[in-house]
Amino acid sequence: MDILDKHTSYLETFLESIQPTDSYNRSTGELVSMLVEWLQRHLSYRVDRVVKSGSFGKGTHVRGYADLDCVMVLNAFTGLGDRRDRGEEVLADIARQINNTRWAINVHKDYYVVKFTMQKGDVKLDVDLLPTFEVLGHYPPSKDTLEGIYRKMLQLGGRDVSFYSAPLCQLQLEFVRLQPTRVKSLIRLVKYWLKVEVGGQEKPGMRYPKSFAMELICIHVWEKAGSPLRFDMAVAFKAVLKQLENYRSMKVVWTKHYSRNIAEQAMRAHSITKPILLDPANPTNNALAWIPQEALDHVAEIARQSMRRQLLRSVVLPYQWDV
Structure with a gap:
């Protein structure tokens, strides 16, 4: 890259x-x-x-x-x-x-x-x-409609509850689509990195993170920094890579569409454990759940290597961006 x-x-x-x-x-x-x-x-x-x-x-x-x-x-x-x-x-x-x-x-x-x-x-x-x-x-x-849907989902088993991801897609779509232009530019940069840098080093047959997980991680890192409308892109990019490096401790939950209580119930009911990147539209869907640890470790190592290269080597993360 x-x-x-x-x-x-x-x-x-x-x-x-x-x-x-x-x-x-x-x-x-x-x-x-x-x-x-x-x-x-x-x-x-x-x-x-x-x-x-x-x-x-x-x-x-x-x-x-x-x-x-x-x-x-x-x-x-x-x-x-x-x-x-x-x-x-x-x-x-x-x-x-x-x-x-x-x-x-x-x-x-x-x-x-x-x-x-x-x-x-x-x-x-x-x-x-x-x-x-x-x-x-x-x-x-x-x-109230969403509360009823989510409570019904808490009663369902694995494959049945997975069928709800598609009909809830519009909530997921708007969560990302309505983000500021600058955040979408960060997402685009990270997606390019994923395709070129990670894609160029993928291990055959290994399942790697998809673009939706990267979108959510970018949004999470930006929100933790205070949701600034203007920010240094090199700082934000390095912060996202650092989050990928430290993925094991992640527990990210949004409460725009469901309550913290619903999220906690869903995580218990479906045995969702760290790293957790909960779909903002579907509390039963961990966006990192189907990615093997070996693949996440590989992405973390590539992120670590990327931060040592010329673009980011001298970039210092302010405390707001230091995940």
């Missing part, structure tokens, strides 16, 4: 170079619109609502690297039972229909999602298509 071997004075210029251009955003937006229109007109299930998330929906994508989480509320699922019992059949059917189009390549599925890539000219878009059931109802949901 060449930026790590530059002087800090070059960092703002580098940030501009990874900021998506208007042309790139337009081309990617056209792919998204084409997909949504196709889903609403041609899919063999009625699509009642679409939520466009992922890095493109949140506005945290790096130039040349955009992904879309397209959550579809389908009439095929009247609730959790349908999603559990008919999910595999519906996903297989959707994957078959997507595979028969001319614009989707590398189509495959798992228990939760249909994955494929769309391309227009030089622009590629990796898509996760997540069919789900309605949970939130009228948007935005009231505190």
